[in-house]
Amino acid sequence: MGVMHGYEINFVFGEPLNTEKFSYTKEEQELSMRFMRYWANFARTGNPNKNPDGTYTSDVWPQYTQATMEYMNLTVESDYYAGASRIGTGPRRKQCSFWKKILPNLMAAVADTGDQVMRWKQEMNRWENEYIVDWQLHFEQYKKYQAYRYADSENGQC
Template identity: 90%
Template sequence: LRSISNLLPRQMLKAPLALASIIHEYEPTELPIKPSDWLNALDKMLGDLQFTCNVNEIALANSMNGGDTYYYYFTHRATQQTWPEWMGVLHGYEINFIFGEPLNTERFKYTKEEQELSYRFMRYWANFARTGNPNKNPDGTYTADVWPMYTQASMQYINLTVESDYSAGASRIGVGPRRKQCSFWKKLLPNLMAAVADTGDQVMRWKQEMYRWENDYIVDWQLYFEQYKKYQTYRYADSENGQC
């Protein structure tokens, strides 16, 4: 909880219900829960809040205002990556591939697949700079893997990684990304915070108690009442038969 509090905007920390909702959205579900699971959950939470969901908004705004928008998601962890494995694919590390670092075989030991991925990056970027379309090659042909345009209707992006990842099940084209989590940050959570913004602590506690009463206590009361009625029915039946 302390780790989450250190990473969130201050206004979110003022609403206990908002903080509880964030924890509920990202807490690990697979048992047994290991410390690394919480670490990964924090990583996903911060990545969604600070990067992914904001990029989604920018891409959508650009597309809705007439801009040709192409969205990519870089998911390959390079073999030359020096950071710990738990950190995954770091923000900005696709730049090495865009500028052809894997092709410098005298200094680096990237794999053949990574060299091919670097070629793909450079081709897409050069095509886009030249024509505004990353798929259109200088000779008028098109790239083998067509990069779809990102629109409000489709929200499609290209997943840029090595071929072996695709063979292992990684999708070439995705939708979103992280649509469910970004809907939480951009829609559900702001509405939730607005709903409780003017609610004092005492009123909040009263509402929480009322919720527990409606969903827990009243259910238990109904159960016991039904058991009581059955008991009374049996009791009166025994009395009429002279067994009481």
């Protein structure tokens, strides 16, 4: 799932670097340094990759566009295996597909079912409040009858 929105704030403001008050790992301290560098670079230049001296960061954070939908995973180094990329594409594409494609198509398909749904609700109400009540009454009578028959057969009265 990833990290909830807002949890990065501690890293942006360098909390892991305060070793007297907190006990973050070395990797988390390095992650905080990356966060601070990206945020400061972006505030200064509008580009998170461009350092104050004009050089660029080693990990390039791609600009998000509708066409590429690239994003950067910011996490500790041990979360990556050798050669793994920090760049992903189409975040939560499958989950978003439900809201953007599947649900609208479903809503369109059932939009004209007003009368059918109303009839179904009426029938369901009748079933719940009349038919099932009547069935339960008859079933209870049937069970009593079966119990009497069983008792009679035990007494030899068939």
